Amino acid sequence: MKRFAVIVGLLVLIVALPIVMRRENAPVSPDRADDRISILSPHNETIRVEFGRAFAAWWKQRTGRTIYVDWRTPGGTSEIAMVLDAGFKAAKETGREGVGVDVFFGGGQPDFSRQAKEGRLVPLDVFKEHPEWFGEGRVVPSSWTGETYFPADHTWVGCCLSQFGIAANPDVLARLKAPVPARWDDLGDPRFAGAVALADPTKSGSVARAFELLVQEQIQRELKDASVPREHAIAAGWDKGLQLILRMSANARYFTDSASKIPHDVGQGDAAAGMCIDFYGRSYHEELLRADGSSRVEWRAPEGGATYSPDPVAVLKGAPHPEIAQAFVTFCLSAEGQRLWFGAPGSPGGPQERALHRLPIRGDVYSPEILATATIRRNPYTDPGVFTYDRELTGKAFNTLRQFVRIACIDSHPELQRAWKAMAAAGFPPEAMAAFSDVSAFPYATFGKGHPVLDGGDPLASADLASALGERFRANFRRAEALSRSSATPAARQP
CATH class of the missing domain: 3.40.190.10 (Periplasmic binding protein-like II)
Structure with a gap:
């Protein structure tokens, strides 16, 4: 007992x-x-x-x-x-x-x-x-x-401190025969069509800052050419930043409200790569480690395109x-x-x-x-791979840029993707690419310091402007699609 x-x-x-x-x-x-x-x-x-x-x-x-x-x-x-x-x-x-x-x-x-x-x-x-x-x-x-x-x-x-960077799945990249993304520009590579995961910047201030940094990186690149007047370089860099956002968005599978969904889907192989904040990328890298020390999620800061926020x-x-x-x-x-x-x-x-x-x-x-x-x-304070953010260049456009992504990319995503697919099938004809890349409706001179209506307190006026801008971009995408189909071979014109 x-x-x-x-x-x-x-x-x-x-x-x-x-x-x-x-x-x-x-x-x-x-x-x-x-x-x-x-x-x-x-x-x-x-x-x-x-x-x-x-x-x-x-x-x-x-x-x-x-x-x-x-x-x-x-x-x-x-x-x-x-x-x-x-x-x-x-x-x-x-x-x-x-x-x-x-x-x-x-x-x-x-x-x-x-x-x-x-x-x-x-x-x-x-x-x-x-x-x-x-x-x-x-x-x-x-x-x-x-x-x-x-x-x-x-x-x-x-x-x-936080850094926005790129989470990627090495196995999916190998299957797509695509390079490991090292810069923001790489996410606009047509080989990533339908395989990029992005988050909605209107739902997250951190994501909005990532898009702002992307645009500012393009501006700072243009400013390095001392032969170009400063105001022209800024305007050209702004346009290139918006055009890169269009290409990335055309590759996007979706725009999620949940930033943690991106490294999850990358790890599952549902996306090849995506914009991802550092701690989410590192967490999924650790969770998905293999016995040989490799992981289904690799995260890196884009070269010359990230600050420590x-x-x-x-x-x-x-x-x-x-x-x-x-x-x-x-x-x-x-x-x-x-x-x-x-x-x-x-x-x-x-x-x-x-x-x-x-x-x-x-x-x-x-x-x-x-x-x-x-x-x-x-140690972030000894990291040589970052660039210095200049608030004067894009700081006042923080909210304006997140509205650009919503108007031109999220609300117009079906038209954007159809144009991108048609352009790819036709070999990206120059005239179609020019129509697709037309961001003249959103110039730096008007929107680069913020916009009083788009960012203003009158929701009806803001909605009206957003609707008009959205139709401008959708018309561009429809034109790019039509130009691509008219220049494609008979086989390529098949839906």
Whole structure:
């Protein structure tokens, strides 16, 4: 009987121990927590879990109190912007100061700049608490690769870095006999027809920035020719950027609302390549590793076509728990918060369960000792393969460019693809290519500094202009298709 009791006890222990451990590591429930914080974020579940758990431990160590982290995830930054717009409008009408949320965490710098411009963010205490962290020659520079890492009014601050690049499937590329994409231009190669995965820039500020960088790269190339007047070079580069977007979009299988769908479909072989943010590409590369060390997903930054953009954090005006919100920002910039971004799971200071595959913003964490246990063993501050973003060239056209993609590429995708297919069958006749590439309806002189109607507050006027522009582009595509069919051989004219 004693032996039986021991065996039963051991079995109970084996069953109960994982449950007990899971409860010890699980977030405290909202009704039992001493404190709470609400965070509005587009970050994925892995980041939310690891940062929520680590901040709770950090808070408990410093205050002796438990905390419940209430994550609010309405979607990407575009959806978050709509939530904030509606919330602050309602707050103003009812005399409230805030929207019942403490922190805005993650997204593109333009999204945070816009919220700051609207007066919805408050100055961050971390700049007063740790002035030694910020500024040129310090661990968080004010800017790098032309990207602003914190503004002069200190209403937001970057806490990690992102790069947009290209995820590709080597097996599909071999089948298509297509080269490994090394530059943005490569995604416009006709060999990628129907095999490129793209995301909708109107749904994501980060994706919109990738399209902006693509256009600016073309402009900067043109500016290298000193014999061409600056204004002519800028206009020519703008046109070439828009034309590249048309070719990429003609190759696109779809425009997804979910950026994580792109590396997933690339890994499954449903797409050969696609525009992909670095941490999604690296995550799928790791998940799809083969025994020989190769992977079904390879990610790379485009040569000379990517900057290091910040993913910021900010405290919202009228935050219900302002002191805790400010502490969360301090945690994100602390050594503990920074090491979470690229530490290997289980490594000192790293995440517990899954790697985040992100680059910290603090330069001092790229020490040899820390890099030895990091999932990304590269220092962005010594990377020679990036270019310097010039906000004056395209910064004001950020929203205008995302509207161009919607109007000329997403809403017109059937006509765009039919023209591309007909042109390919006919060997890309010059007259058809000229019609297809006609972007004269969207010149830099009119749209390069933003457009008051297309980006304006009158939705009806904006819709009317978008409709007119869309018809211009669709007419171009129909003309390109007709010219291709008329110049093709009889065999090539068959549908």
